[in-house]
Amino acid sequence: MRTNSLRASLAGAVLLALACTGAHARDAAAGRAKSQVCMVCHGPVGVSTTPDAPHLAAQPAIYVAAQLRAYRAGTRKHEVMGVIARTLTDDDIDNLAAWYASIQIEAEAPR
């Protein structure tokens, strides 16, 4: 009985920790598969070809997820992104964020 209580407490603590960090699925491969629509403006590996669309390659997952949630909630406004973000689930957002964060970039400043 004591062991069961301990297990239940541990399971509860893990669930609480997950809830507190807002943890969801973070699956870069699923994010890559979901990124077909994103590619139109942000390029196949997150290097944009559109002057008013940002590069997403290597962006921190926390940042990308926060922006997608802000577009979905309407607190960050953009005609196209608002429409697209409203179709995304929390898992979609976290997977897309994981995909873009998994891309590596090297930057070189002009001399």
Add this chain to the structure above:
Amino acid sequence: MRTNSLRASLAGAVLLALACTGAHARDAAAGRAKSQVCMVCHGPVGVSTTPDAPHLAAQPAIYVAAQLRAYRAGTRKHEVMGVIARTLTDDDIDNLAAWYASIQIEAEAPR
């Protein structure tokens, strides 16, 4: 007299063109010099070291300038960026945008 009129017309056309495109100074070196504050979160060459700050390296100038103007106007909201953007002139914004756009990036997707 005809030459002077022609010159005046040309000068007027150039001014009109500048006004229509909203053209300002775009001086990447001045932008780099101005970017001391930006570096704190976005890194010395626009590669962020802060999980909630985006990489700015190679971002399209039009995008960066639009975001800085949105932060300045309060239409895009972020506690820190709102405060910083309110200190920037139009020239500062265009120069910062030119600086970040002048950085080259290479992106590599995971295998």
